[in-house]
Amino acid sequence: MTDKEKQKAGKKDVSRLQCACALIGLLITLFAAGVLARAAFLVPSPAALTIRSEAVRPSSGGWVVDVVVANQGDLAAAAVDIEGQVGGERSGASLDYVPGRGEKKASLVFSQADKPEPALRVLGWSEP
Structure with a gap:
């Protein structure tokens, strides 16, 4: 061959x-x-946080408002402080982090007798 x-x-x-x-x-x-x-x-977009109420439920001391903090940005947000206000009463919570393009849940407690409709806002956060 x-x-x-x-x-x-x-x-x-x-x-x-x-x-x-x-x-x-x-x-x-x-x-x-x-x-x-x-x-x-690609340059990642910074954290862009929004907050919304998910549910309001009664508790032994008043009402619990379950909220969802959503991050529309690519970067994570750390030490996220949130607040809800009904009349003169304020309730706040702090989340360790909210991932980029993700969300985290928290609960705010109010001691009033009537079902609350709180004004919600994100107070601030830091970069991880």
């Missing part, structure tokens, strides 16, 4: 399955490189 015949025989040893696997591997590698390049050049 000559060298040319061996080369032709060697080319036939590569199956279609091997070619398909090689193509899939190339596509996965290119996709991963694209994701890494995108992450390297």
